[in-house]
Structure formats: C-alpha cells, structure tokens
Amino acid sequence: MTLHICQTGYETFLAKELSAPPERSGPGWVLGPEGKGELCFAHLSLRAPQEVPGKSVNALAGAVADFFTTSTKDERFEGPWPFCLESAGLPGLARRAKTVEEEVSAKIKSKMARVAKLAVPGRPALGLRRGLFAYLPDFDHVLVTREALAGGQRRMADDPQAPSRSYLKVEEAYGLLGREPAAGETVADLGAAPGGWSYSAARRGALVTAVDNGPLKGAGLHPGVAHRAEDAFKFRPESPMDWLFCDMLSDPERVIALADRWLAEGWCRRLIVNLKFGRRDPLRLLEQAGVLRRRCAFLKARHLFHDREELTLAAERI
Ligand SMILES: C[S@@+](CC[C@H](N)C(=O)[O-])C[C@H]1O[C@@H](n2cnc3c(N)ncnc32)[C@H](O)[C@@H]1O
Known part of the structure; x- marks a missing residue:
C-alpha cells in the first residue's frame, strides 16, 4: 500500500x-x-x-x-x-x-x-x-x-511586490520543468493581467510580451514587460518565443488546443499552462491534454500546492 x-x-x-x-x-x-x-x-x-x-x-x-x-x-x-x-x-x-x-x-x-x-x-x-x-x-x-x-508540489515564498498571488503558481511550476526563464529569453504570457506571471519572468531578466485585454498593475509593469491589449487566442508571435505562459480564465479544452497550436507551429520551446477545470472532470481534461505528448520531449501535469480548481501543465517541445 x-x-x-x-x-x-x-x-x-x-x-x-x-x-x-x-x-x-x-x-x-x-x-x-x-x-x-x-x-x-x-x-x-x-x-x-x-x-x-x-x-x-x-x-x-x-x-x-x-x-x-x-x-x-x-x-x-x-x-x-x-x-x-x-x-x-x-x-x-x-x-x-x-x-x-x-x-x-x-x-x-x-x-x-x-x-x-x-x-x-x-x-x-x-x-x-x-x-x-x-x-x-x-x-x-x-x-x-x-x-x-x-510530485514536485511545494509551498512557495510570497513576494509582496508580485501583482497577484497567481505568481506563486508559476514559481512552483518551474520546479516541475527543472528550469525557469533566464535573462534574455522571450516569454509570451497569455491572459497576463494583473501581471504575476509576467513579473516572475521579468524579474529573472526575461523579455515578456504580456497579452491581456485587461490592465497590468504595479510590478507587472516591469521594464521587461511589454503589454499587448489583445485577444490571446488571436495573438501570433512575430518570431518564435522561448516560453509560452498561459493562465486564462477560459474553456480548458480551448486552452489545450491553443497550447497544441503553439507547439505545432514552433512558436515556443517550453510552456507552462494552467487549465481551470472548475466543475468539469479534471481526469477527463488530463486525458485530453495527453494530445500534447506527441509534440513534447517532456510533459508533466500537476495539481500544484497553489492551484485550486485548476491544474498546471509544464512541457518542453521535442
Ligand atoms: C487568472 S487571470 C491571470 C492571472 C495572471 N497569471 C497573473 O499572474 O496575474 C486570467 C486573465 O485571463 C485574461 N483573459 C481571459 N480570456 C482572455 C483572452 N481571450 N485574451 C486575453 N486575455 C484573456 C483575463 O482578462 C484575466 O486577466
């Protein structure tokens, strides 16, 4: 047992x-x-x-x-x-x-x-x-x-400067991948506002494109963060990015399809994607997220310490 x-x-x-x-x-x-x-x-x-x-x-x-x-x-x-x-x-x-x-x-x-x-x-x-x-x-x-x-889940230390508590999730997810954004790497953060995930990457020296119709706040407006007030499902990067972050309050099946597209088009090398399962069956969603495996050398799905009715995928492209 x-x-x-x-x-x-x-x-x-x-x-x-x-x-x-x-x-x-x-x-x-x-x-x-x-x-x-x-x-x-x-x-x-x-x-x-x-x-x-x-x-x-x-x-x-x-x-x-x-x-x-x-x-x-x-x-x-x-x-x-x-x-x-x-x-x-x-x-x-x-x-x-x-x-x-x-x-x-x-x-x-x-x-x-x-x-x-x-x-x-x-x-x-x-x-x-x-x-x-x-x-x-x-x-x-x-x-x-x-x-x-x-499983790699752990309580992360709070940062009073972070624009949201969501920040803790992405910090925890780096541990699943065994890496975090490095100085000079590029990150597309879809559904970025108020800006916790963007702040997390920017404070490591990464260059972040933060896509959200809503406004970023405080530390989210870091010099390394460029805000794009656009629909994240329509956003296309001008050149391939190192990272895709996605923490949108959106239909999780649509988010899986979005991640699959980013991998298929070669728009990102690594991703951290949060799926809000709410009242849906998370095990069914996990199965659906399995579609990403064919494009990934590495994929982990976890209910993080800082996740609620959501789960987080961390992956690296083949
Ligand atoms: C949970 S919040 C993200 C929190 C963020 N990760 C942070 O650390 O502060 C979800 C965000 O997704 C954004 N969002 C939802 N659908 C979107 C869409 N289609 N395009 C752009 N942003 C979207 C919402 O405006 C909201 O700001």
Missing part, C-alpha cells in the same frame, strides 16, 4: 488516478495502490508505510524516531536526506504535527548527532527519495516510511 498525500478536498480525484479503489482515505490523504502512471493530484506518495498508534506527542515521536534508528542500522549517510512530517487537514492537527516533528528531530539528534545534522526538513524535490517520511492521518496514529515519491 502507498499513502498518497494531496490537497484537502481533492481526495476523490486522486483516488480515481489509482490503479484500483483505495483502502481508505481522509482529508488530504488516500491509502491505496500505486497510480496508473504519474499522478497529477498526489503531492507525495509514501511507499509501504508502517502505521503506529500513539496517544501522546511523545509516543508518536518515539515511534517515528525508533523506526528511523532501527531501519538505518546498517546505512551510511554521506549527504543530505529529506525529513518530511505532514498531517491530514483536520483542525489543530498541523500544530500537533509540528511538535511531533521537533520531538523526532531532538530524539534523532540525541542518538545520531552527525546524521541528524544532514537532515533537510520539508518536502523533497521531484522524484523518488530516500529519507524519513511520516504522516499523521489523525491525532493518535502515525504512518512512517523511508521511501517516498515526490
């Missing part, structure tokens, strides 16, 4: 992505089999976790620390390792998880000081990782394992 962690409220979609019905689930988690390929809604998948009961913070922390010290008996730690402890979306549980985490760190430090120093707290980078992963599904249990698959 695998414990898959998602955003609270999105468990049903995550359960549908699994290869068979889940065993059980709660707010922000689903315990079940592996996924059918890469999962969009799973943020972190804890492989074969052990479940241990514990009535107090001390008992829960003791169980996690004991599991770690026993399982690492013959292991040599040469470099950093991730230590991630999270909890279900129940009121007050995050505070308990924080205290358990501090207690686990102290216990490991007292027994394995050198190894404890190498711990990197928080979610690991995208991919299969070995470290210490624990999850509190409620106040009296902890699931713990040494191996987890990270």
Whole structure:
C-alpha cells in the first residue's frame, strides 16, 4: 500500500488516478495502490508505510524516531536526506504535527548527532527519495516510511511586490520543468493581467510580451514587460518565443488546443499552462491534454500546492 498525500478536498480525484479503489482515505490523504502512471493530484506518495498508534506527542515521536534508528542500522549517510512530517487537514492537527516533528528531530539528534545534522526538513524535490517520511492521518496514529515519491508540489515564498498571488503558481511550476526563464529569453504570457506571471519572468531578466485585454498593475509593469491589449487566442508571435505562459480564465479544452497550436507551429520551446477545470472532470481534461505528448520531449501535469480548481501543465517541445 502507498499513502498518497494531496490537497484537502481533492481526495476523490486522486483516488480515481489509482490503479484500483483505495483502502481508505481522509482529508488530504488516500491509502491505496500505486497510480496508473504519474499522478497529477498526489503531492507525495509514501511507499509501504508502517502505521503506529500513539496517544501522546511523545509516543508518536518515539515511534517515528525508533523506526528511523532501527531501519538505518546498517546505512551510511554521506549527504543530505529529506525529513518530511505532514498531517491530514483536520483542525489543530498541523500544530500537533509540528511538535511531533521537533520531538523526532531532538530524539534523532540525541542518538545520531552527525546524521541528524544532514537532515533537510520539508518536502523533497521531484522524484523518488530516500529519507524519513511520516504522516499523521489523525491525532493518535502515525504512518512512517523511508521511501517516498515526490510530485514536485511545494509551498512557495510570497513576494509582496508580485501583482497577484497567481505568481506563486508559476514559481512552483518551474520546479516541475527543472528550469525557469533566464535573462534574455522571450516569454509570451497569455491572459497576463494583473501581471504575476509576467513579473516572475521579468524579474529573472526575461523579455515578456504580456497579452491581456485587461490592465497590468504595479510590478507587472516591469521594464521587461511589454503589454499587448489583445485577444490571446488571436495573438501570433512575430518570431518564435522561448516560453509560452498561459493562465486564462477560459474553456480548458480551448486552452489545450491553443497550447497544441503553439507547439505545432514552433512558436515556443517550453510552456507552462494552467487549465481551470472548475466543475468539469479534471481526469477527463488530463486525458485530453495527453494530445500534447506527441509534440513534447517532456510533459508533466500537476495539481500544484497553489492551484485550486485548476491544474498546471509544464512541457518542453521535442
Ligand atoms: C487568472 S487571470 C491571470 C492571472 C495572471 N497569471 C497573473 O499572474 O496575474 C486570467 C486573465 O485571463 C485574461 N483573459 C481571459 N480570456 C482572455 C483572452 N481571450 N485574451 C486575453 N486575455 C484573456 C483575463 O482578462 C484575466 O486577466
């Protein structure tokens, strides 16, 4: 069994992505089999976790620390390792998880000081990782394992200058691609206003064409940003761009077709596209977005930490 962690409220979609019905689930988690390929809604998948009961913070922390010290008996730690402890979306549980985490760190430090120093707290980078992963599904249990698959979602630091909170999504999406716009690269930002995504690229020195009928605000009006008040579906770049950004409040099927056109015409090398699924079935949209694969060397679809009823595609053309 695998414990898959998602955003609270999105468990049903995550359960549908699994290869068979889940065993059980709660707010922000689903315990079940592996996924059918890469999962969009799973943020972190804890492989074969052990479940241990514990009535107090001390008992829960003791169980996690004991599991770690026993399982690492013959292991040599040469470099950093991730230590991630999270909890279900129940009121007050995050505070308990924080205290358990501090207690686990102290216990490991007292027994394995050198190894404890190498711990990197928080979610690991995208991919299969070995470290210490624990999850509190409620106040009296902890699931713990040494191996987890990270989907790449993470909370991003706020920037008070960014013109919108949408900015956090594009910053998070760079992690999926393993790259971000570089100085001198060109970006077409479709549906750019008020300007968070444009600002994110421009502050890295990229040259942004921000297409939106609406106005940009504040930092969106960065010297590296040129505003075009046009319909983004009709916009054509004068020469090929390095990046396509698209965060339009628009029919997601139309947006997939738009991204496909940009790739087919060679108008962009990389893209970050947000699909607002609203009340539609996001799994159906994911299937539809699969059409882009034939033109991409790399394509990832994720329900990001900062996404709501939307999902984000990050891709690189063949
Ligand atoms: C969610 S907002 C984008 C937020 C932006 N990414 C940011 O970081 O500030 C969606 C934008 O899409 C724009 N939009 C929707 N349809 C459009 C179209 N056909 N052409 C241009 N802009 C469009 C809206 O005007 C709106 O400003």
